[in-house]
Amino acid sequence: MRETTDGSRRGPLRTVDVARESGYSVQQVRDLERLGVIPPATRAGNGYRSYTAVHVQALRAYRGLAHAVGPVEARRTLAELRTGPIAKAASAVGAVHVRLARERDEALRAQEALRAIRTEADTGEFEHEGDAMTITELAGALGVRPSALRFWEEEGLVVPERVTSLRARRYGLSAIRAARIVAALRASGYGIPAVRDVIGSLHGLEGREEAQRVLGRRLDQIAERTVALLRAGTDLAAVVMSAEDAPHVRSEPPGQPVPSA
Structure with missing residues (x-):
């Protein structure tokens, strides 16, 4: 042979x-x-x-x-x-390949959201909320189902703004940032209680550092998976x-x- x-x-x-x-x-x-x-x-x-x-x-x-x-x-x-x-x-x-690239992009956006939260906490300056997103738009951007956002709302992780006449959910910049970080934490295997702890302490140094460690590990894991695919x-x-x-x-x-x- x-x-x-x-x-x-x-x-x-x-x-x-x-x-x-x-x-x-x-x-x-x-x-x-x-x-x-x-x-x-x-x-x-x-x-x-x-x-x-x-x-x-x-x-x-x-x-x-x-x-x-x-x-x-x-x-x-x-x-x-x-x-x-x-x-x-x-x-x-x-x-x-596209899926891995999207996961990487979302983890990087979560890092950007974390940096913005850190800047706001350190300087006391808050960015203008800008355009809001509907639940469908935000779910599509994160690659999750709208039901996931509703569940996160029930758990107090992501709080939307509401259009009271239609009871339609709309998410401002702060909620979008929180949603990006929640999505990244969940994708990293964090359970709801652990995510709640991190989100609840994001404006404190310890919470921001923990979130940064999780996001860093998330990016490393995506890189390892990409190399395995290559x-x-x-x-x-x-x-x-x-x-x-x-x-x-x-x-x-x-x-x-x-x-x-």
């Missing part, structure tokens, strides 16, 4: 070979095959699984995707890469092209269910 220039082997691979080359354990390889992360292995006459380099590449691609967007979405994306048209497969990978790029392309070389795979009907965990 010969090795290619990228270290993968030509010809049939045993489960232990795939495990060694992909960095997963033998049991993980079997589990990920069962979940549909990789195509089903062929079976020899004695019942043993037989894999190819494509399976190794799919597992490596999955590792990077799972780090970037989580295992559930990684499984769904890989299924789309193997079964959809090549244009749709390329678009799916591009969407992951490292998986070659293997993702190999998965797409291997499916392109197998027309019968591309012809599967859209909306085919993906095995869930």
Whole structure:
């Protein structure tokens, strides 16, 4: 069995070979095959699984995707890469890059909001509120559902201005800033009680420093996920092209269910 220039082997691979080359354990390889992360292995006459380099590449691609967007979405994306048209497969990978870029932009905007709050607290000067946003506009800007903003309101985290005649929520600059910071804290894994503590102490030095630490870690995590996705790029392309070389795979009907965990 010969090795290619990228270290993968030509010809049939045993489960232990795939495990060694992909960095997963033998049991993980079997589990990920069962979940549909990789195509089903062929079976020899004695019942043993037989894999190819494509399976190794799919597992490596999955590792990077799972780090970037989580295992559930990684499984769904890989299924789309193997079964959809090549244009749709390329678009799916591009969407992951766009998502990470948006998360980074929101974390940076939260940092800007924190700096503005710090300036106001230190100088006593408050910026003009400027234009307000509706709940739909703010939810869209943050990438959350309007119901999330309503929940944050119930928890006292983000307080909107109200148009009393229509009972429609409108958010001024201070509320928009608070919402950006809440969204970043929640995306970093903070529970509601912890977010409430930070938001409640933002005008104090301790609260601002804690928020700054969280946002800094958030940006570091997004950078790590982006690098993982970039490292998986070659293997993702190999998965797409291997499916392109197998027309019968591309012809599967859209909306085919993906095995869930």
